[in-house]
Amino acid sequence: MPAVGAPTCPVRAGQRREARRSAGSASSLRRARCRRAGSRRAAQLGHHRRRLAHWPGRAPLPAHRAARGGRVARRGAGRRPDAQCQLAGGRHLTRRAAPARVPGLVDSHCHLQHPAFDHDRVEVIERAREAGIVRIVVPGWDLPSSEAALELSDRFPELIQAAVGVHPHHVAEADEPTWARVEELAVDPRVVAIGEIGLDFFRNLSPHDVQRAAFARQLDLARRVGKPVLVHDREAHGEIISALLAWVEPAAPPVAPPGVLHCFSGDAAMAATLAGRGFLVSFALPLSFKSATGPRAAAADLPATAILVETDAPWLGPGADRRNEPITALRVAAELGRLRETSPEAIAAAARSNLDRLLGLESRTG
Secondary structure, three states, X not given: OOOOOOOOOHHHHHHHHHHHHHHXXXXXXXXXXXXXXXXXXXXXXXXXXXXXXXXXXXXXXXXXXXXXXXXXXXXXXXXXXXXXXXXOOOOEOOOOOXXXXXXXXXXXXXXXXXXXXXXXXXXXXXXXXHOOEEEEEEEOOOHHHHXXXXXXXXXXXXXXXXXEOOOOOOHHHOOHHHHHHHHHHHOOOOEEEEEEEEEEOOOOOOOHHHHHHHHHHHHHHHHHHOOOEEEEEEOOHHHHHHHHHHHHOOOOOOOOOOEEEOOOXXXXXXXXXXXXXXXEEEEOHHHHEOOOHHHHHHHHHOOHHHEEEOOOOOOOXXXXXXOXXXXXXXXXXXXXXXXXXXXXXXXXXXXXXXXXXXXXXXOOOO
16 A cells, blocks of 8 residues: 555556446446336336327326326225225235136126227137136126127127116216116116126215116116116215115015126125125135135135125236136136135135126036
8 A cells, every 4th residue: 555645557547447447437337228118118108108198087187197197906095986896905915826717717807999909809708718718797887888798798608698778987977868768678688787887986976866876767767678787886885774674674686686786895894785685795815815804704704695796897906907708707706715615616616606696607618
C-alpha cells in the first residue's frame, strides 16, 4: 500500500477509470433493456385492456387499475358488470393438483357464449369432454346473450343446456320489447331455466328498485313457465332469502328443486335455510380462498342432495389475467371433496344427479 499522500500510479488510475466506464456502460445497457422490456409489457397490457373493453357488459377500468393492466379473473372495481360472485380476498388454501379427469362431472354455470371464447370455443368444449364433463348450463345475462345460449344448445345438444334471463346489472337497460322477447324464449322447450337473475347491491349498476322489480318479474315468469331459477346474489343476502322464500311459500314450490344459488357467497345458515326449501347451492373456485369462511362452512355442512359445481367461466379463473373455462370444475370438485372428506368422483356423481333433477333430465345418460 503506498504511503499517505504518495502519488498514484497513472497506469493503475487509468485502468480504474476504464473499469468504471465499462461498469457504467453495462449498467446503462441493463437499464435500457429494462426500459425496452417495460415498454413491451406496457404495450401488451394496453392491447389486453383494449380487447377487454369491448367485451359485452364490461365496465371501464379505473385509472389506478388501468395502470396495472387490469385482470380478467378477479372481481371488484373495473370487473365485469354481470359478475356474480364476490371473490374472497385470501390465497388458495391448497395448491394440490386437480385430477386430470372426473367422469360425469357438470358445470352448472358457464358463459360459453361470451366473446372470450370466440377464437377457440370448440377446443374449450373438447377439453371439457375429455376431462369427463357431461353437462354445461349456459345462462344469459341479457337478451343477446340469452339468444346466443340457445344457439349453443342447438350446436351441442348432448352437452349444453340454455337458460335465459336478464342479470341485475342489465335490468335498467331492458325495455318492454326486451321483456316480451325474454318471455317468448322462456317458453321454448330448449330453455331449461330462467337465469341469470337476482340482486347485486355491490356494483349498483342498476337502481335497487329497478333490480327488485326485475327480479320479481322474472320469478313470476319462472313460476308461469314452470322452470327453475339461477339466482345471482351479491351483498343482498337478506333480500334474496326473503324474495325466494316468499316465491315458494304461497303453495308448493313451482318446480322441485325451485332453483340454484349461483356461486354461493353467503353463510352456512343462509345455505341451510334455502336448501331446506329445495334450492341447490352451487360452488365455484372462490371456495378455495382463506376468507371464504361462509361458503366453506356451507359446503362442508350441506347434504349431498343440495350441492352443485360451477365455474362461472370466463371469469373466476385460477390465476390473475387467466380466462376460466369448464375444466376448472375439476378443481372445484376436488376442493369440495376435501371439505366434505370424500372423493371428487363422489362430488361429481352428487352434482350430476342434483343438476339432472333440477333440469328434469334424470332419464338422460349423456
